[in-house]
Amino acid sequence: MCVNTEQVPKTVQEWKNVANNFFQQWQFPHCIGSLDGKHVHIQPPPNSGSLYDNCKHFNSIVLLMSVYAVRFDETVIDPKMTLY
Numbered sequence: 017m018c019v020n021t022e023q024v025p026k027t028v029q030e031w032k033n034v035a036n037n038f039f040q041q042w043q044f045p046h047c048i049g050s051l052d053g054k055h056v057h058i059q060p061p062p063n064s065g066s067l068y069d070n071c072k073h074f075n076s077i078v079l080l081m082s083v084y085a086v087r088f089d090e091t092v093i094d095p096k097m098t099l100y
Contacts, residue, residue, distance in 0.1 A: 034084055054078070057074055
């Protein structure tokens with residue numbers, strides 16, 4: 017997973033601007049964005065065992081989408097990755 021830190025607000029005022037823009041666009045007060053995920057069906061690689069199994073009884077990876085007002089950021093979560 018790669019996060020471009022230049023896109024993340026760093027000051028209180030920048031976060032307030034994000035919240036204001038999200039409110040202007042979607043009429044949700046006190047909100048800085050939204051997050052949704054989707055299991056994407058895949059054919060697992062050879063010898064992956066149960067690594068790509070999920071609770072819905074098929075093989076998948078997870079696609080996450082975060083939305084800040086009008087900007088979309090995609091993140092694919094690979095179960096082989098270790099997040100620290």
